Amino acid sequence: MKDTMNTASEKMDKTIHALANELAGIRAGRANPAVLDKIVVDYYGAPTPLNQMAAISVAEARILVISPWDASVLNQIDKAIQASDIGINPTNDGKSLRLVFPQLTEERRKELAKQISKYGEEAKVAIRNCRRDAIDKFKDMKKKSEITEDDLKTCEKDVQDLTDKKSAEVDKLVAAKQKEILEV
Numbered sequence: 001m002k003d004t005m006n007t008a009s010e011k012m013d014k015t016i017h018a019l020a021n022e023l024a025g026i027r028a029g030r031a032n033p034a035v036l037d038k039i040v041v042d043y044y045g046a047p048t049p050l051n052q053m054a055a056i057s058v059a060e061a062r063i064l065v066i067s068p069w070d071a072s073v074l075n076q077i078d079k080a081i082q083a084s085d086i087g088i089n090p091t092n093d094g095k096s097l098r099l100v101f102p103q104l105t106e107e108r109r110k111e112l113a114k115q116i117s118k119y120g121e122e123a124k125v126a127i128r129n130c131r132r133d134a135i136d137k138f139k140d141m142k143k144k145s146e147i148t149e150d151d152l153k154t155c156e157k158d159v160q161d162l163t164d165k166k167s168a169e170v171d172k173l174v175a176a177k178q179k180e181i182l183e184v
Helices: 002-024 071-083 106-143 149-182
Strands: 040-043 046-049 054-060 063-068 097-100
Touching (some): 040 071, 063 071, 071 097, 106 149
Antiparallel strands (some): 054 063, 063 097
16 A cells, blocks of 8 residues: 555656746746756757757846857757757857847736746646556556455555645645746
8 A cells, every 4th residue: 555655646746847847947037047957959960958058047037048068069959959949049249159038028928937837737636647546556456355445444544645735735836837837
């Protein structure tokens, strides 16, 4: 029983962690190096994550500076950023790239808030799927007479409590990110 609960808890934690990473990649009008985490650059024929080949720093509230350790890859980094879906064109000064994040329009803020809600709902669905899997395992154990009816009820209640707790964490993450996006 403990193994099943631990497995369900681990899966739910992974879901929350994946949601947090997804939300970190959504830009909020402020410079955030996490928006570049998914960008991969062709470095001598090998796809290499941008954050492994350049120093990424926040120069001002809305400006990111990307300083590659090997200046010869500046153009490849530039192309990779333009090909990505972040929607910002970098300015190249020969030694580094600057990304200037524009202020978000009200319409774009609302769009992002809806997208964040959608991510949150997907995470909750994944958490509920973990709950269903755990309860199915418990019912299977009951069928095989490994646990009693009372144990089954207790386990179902424990899994539901865990699900409620993890869903509340998702709600908290989503609410915090929406607040960040919607504040001007």
